[in-house]
Amino acid sequence: MIAILPKDSLFTGPAKADAIAESATGERWACPMMDFIGNRPGNCPVCGMKMTRVTAGELTREQQRRMDVTLATVTEGPARTTVRAYGTVRYDDRTMQVVIPRVSGRIVKRHDAARHAGTMVNAGDPVVDLYSPEAFAAQGELAAAVKLGDRPTMDALRDRFERWNLANVAQAILDGGAPADTVTITSPYSGRVVLALGVEPDGMEAQLPQVGQEVMADATLLRLVDPSAYILAVYVPENRAHWLRAGQPVRLASDDRGELPGIEAGIAWVAPELDLNLRAREVHIHLDDPEGRLMPGSLVNARFEAALAPDLNVADAAKPETWGSFALIPKTAVLSTGVRHVAWRLAERQRDGRMRFELAPLALGPRIEDESGNDLYVVRAGLKPGDEVAAQGAFLIDSQAQLAGTPSLLFPHGATAPAPAPVHQH
Numbered sequence: 001m002i003a004i005l006p007k008d009s010l011f012t013g014p015a016k017a018d019a020i021a022e023s024a025t026g027e028r029w030a031c032p033m034m035d036f037i038g039n040r041p042g043n044c045p046v047c048g049m050k051m052t053r054v055t056a057g058e059l060t061r062e063q064q065r066r067m068d069v070t071l072a073t074v075t076e077g078p079a080r081t082t083v084r085a086y087g088t089v090r091y092d093d094r095t096m097q098v099v100i101p102r103v104s105g106r107i108v109k110r111h112d113a114a115r116h117a118g119t120m121v122n123a124g125d126p127v128v129d130l131y132s133p134e135a136f137a138a139q140g141e142l143a144a145a146v147k148l149g150d151r152p153t154m155d156a157l158r159d160r161f162e163r164w165n166l167a168n169v170a171q172a173i174l175d176g177g178a179p180a181d182t183v184t185i186t187s188p189y190s191g192r193v194v195l196a197l198g199v200e201p202d203g204m205e206a207q208l209p210q211v212g213q214e215v216m217a218d219a220t221l222l223r224l225v226d227p228s229a230y231i232l233a234v235y236v237p238e239n240r241a242h243w244l245r246a247g248q249p250v251r252l253a254s255d256d257r258g259e260l261p262g263i264e265a266g267i268a269w270v271a272p273e274l275d276l277n278l279r280a281r282e283v284h285i286h287l288d289d290p291e292g293r294l295m296p297g298s299l300v301n302a303r304f305e306a307a308l309a310p311d312l313n314v315a316d317a318a319k320p321e322t323w324g325s326f327a328l329i330p331k332t333a334v335l336s337t338g339v340r341h342v343a344w345r346l347a348e349r350q351r352d353g354r355m356r357f358e359l360a361p362l363a364l365g366p367r368i369e370d371e372s373g374n375d376l377y378v379v380r381a382g383l384k385p386g387d388e389v390a391a392q393g394a395f396l397i398d399s400q401a402q403l404a405g406t407p408s409l410l411f412p413h414g415a416t417a418p419a420p421a422p423v424h425q426h
Contacts, residue, residue, distance in 0.1 A: 028054045028404045037403055056404035057344065057397060061353035064393075069355070071346060072330045072391035074383045078323040079308040079376075081368035083243055085283065087234035089298045092286065093197045095226035097189040102164040104217045105132030107209050108182060114209050114222060119193045126184045127221055128209050135166065139179035142170060191224030230294060232265070232285040234302050239367075241281035243306040243314050244270055250285050251303045254294065263287050263294075267304070308378070312365055327383055331367060331375035333391045335398055335409045342409050344397045346388040357390060357397055359407050 029051040030037050031044035037054075038044075044051055059069065109129035113121045121127075138157060145153035154174070161170035169183055195206045209221050232252075236244060248267045252260040265287035274281055285302060287294075294300070309315035310324035333343050341362040348356040365378030383389065390397055401408040408414075 030054050030403060054400060054403045056401040056406040056408075057347070057357040057359070059355050059357070059397070064353075064355060067393040067396045069393035069397070070391050071388045072333055074379065074385050074387040074389065075328045076325060076385035077328060078320070079326050079328070079366070079368050079378050080317070080323070080370065081240075081243070081306050081366075082371050083236060083240045083304040083306055084369075085234035085236050085302050085304075087232050087285075087300060087302065089230045089232050089294050089300055090296050091192075091194060091197055091225040091227075092229040092231045093225070095191070095229045096194075096197070097191060097224045098220045099127055099185070099187045099189065099222040099224065100218050100220055101128075101130060101185045101215055102217055103130070103132050103135050103166070103183070104215060105130040105135070105183075107131075107211055107213045107215065110209060110211060111184075113187060113193065117193050117195045117208070120227065121187050121189075121191060121193060121222070121224055123188055123190045125187050127187055128185050129182050130185055130215070131182050133181070135164070135169065135183045136179055136181040139169065139173050142173045143179055146174060185221065187222065187224070189224050192227040194223050194225050197225070228288055228290040228292070230287050230289060230296075231268075232287060232300055232302060234283050234285065235275065235278055235280035236283055236304075238274055238279045238281070241274065244281070244283060244304055245314075246270055248304055248317070251305075252287070253301045253303075254298055256298075257293050260293060260300075262291070263289055265302075308366065308368075312378070326365065327379040327385050328376045329362075329379050329383060329389060330391050331377055333389045333394060334362065334364070334377055335394055337409060340409065340412070342398070343383065344390040344394050345383065346390070359401065360387075360389070361412075 028037050028039060029041050031047065031049055031051050036044050036046050036051075038051055041053070042051060043049065059067065063069075107128045108131050111126040111128065113119055113125050113127045138160060142154065142157040142161075144150075145157060158167075158170050158174075161167055165186070165188060166183055169180075173179065193208075195208070206220065206223055209215070215221070244267060246267050246269060250265040250267060252263055252265055254260060265285050267283055268286040269284040271282040305317045307315045307317045307320075307323045308326070309322055312324070315322040315324070329343065335342050335344075341364050343360045343362055344357040345360040346355060347358040350356070360382050362377075362382035363380040365380050368376050368378065370376065398408045402411060406414050
């Protein structure tokens with residue numbers, strides 16, 4: 001299809017452009033069918049349909065319904081936010097104890113404590129039987145000292161067996177028993193057997209002892225941890241990283257258990273720097289779960305309560321007297337280019353149901369999220385408590401202003417205003 005258009009509809013001379021710029025009164029005319037905007041009423045030069053008036057910021061009841069415009073009132077109150085982060089639970093490596101033999105030898109038998117990771121071990125439980133020529137020779141020396149009645153030698157050898165954690169072996173010889181070439185290594189601690197804690201720097205897991213394995217004195221046989229003590233490591237995004245402090249309480253929830261109010265948890269450590277790859281700050285939370293509601297690897301949602309002081313610095317969330325009071329606006333009411341922020345404020349309600357909005361440039365503070373997940377902005381300037389703003393439909397109102405050539409988000413001085421003259425620099 002070929003359309004024949006008047007010359008003036010596509011090309012505007014300098015004189016006419018100046019006249020258009022000077023006559024920008026917030027009223028333009030648009031074709032309901034074609035993408036054509038004119039400066040006076042009449043028929044569309046493209047399709048011939050009658051053009052309709054576009055008035056910036058003024059909406060009839062029908063337009064409000066079609067645009068689904070809703071209003072929100074600017075409130076005043078404390079800027080409280082909920083910082084959310086997710087992480088996985090791991091055993092608290094601070095509770096780790098290692099079971100070691102004090103004498104060298106070769107493993108000839110494994111007991112239950114050394115067969116499976118996750119096994120609960122009590123203090124005194126047997127771990128492995130060790131063939132040890134060194135322990136066998138010491139038993140022979142003790143037996144000879146007993147026969148000779150050599151008290152100093154007996155005391156010295158008894159002390160050696162105690163250092164080896166084999167006092168029971170020495171006692172058996174003192175009671176008249178014969179030396180044995182195999183000794184049982186027991187655990188002096190209680191805990192759960194673990195292989196990996198999730199924090200190994202080389203990524204290698206420990207191995208359970210094996211029959212036939214030669215072990216040296218002080219080599220690790222088992223690693224035990226407190227089964228109810230955990231660390232939750234989470235990463236908090238950069239824009240919330242400065243809201244957290246050591247000692248701050250934490251509320252926890254998991255997908256399978258829901259809220260976990262019975263688990264007391266608090267921030268134990270906050271990394272002094274950001275992770276450059278994640279642009280986040282690592283936070284460690286220590287918690288105790290004697291009822292076993294969590295397990296290593298559980299995905300947990302951590303929520304931290306924070307608040308702002310009057311100077312917009314972080315206040316003590318547990319002390320309301322340190323909080324500031326601010327004008328607050330829903331995030332949906334803010335239009336932003338990243339540099340410039342505006343809202344459309346209700347200026348007038350007319351008897352016939354019309355609403356007239358006016359552009360309100362904003363100076364914003366931090367964006368906060370309340371417990372219900374509602375996003376709010378702290379308003380530093382541009383609005384006051386009690387003002388009503390378009391919370392839904394603001395983008396369409398702004399688009400209408402652009403069509404009318406009046407100030408809008410992208411055009412602070414209006415779409416038809418002449419561009420500012422370049423500044424000459426020497």
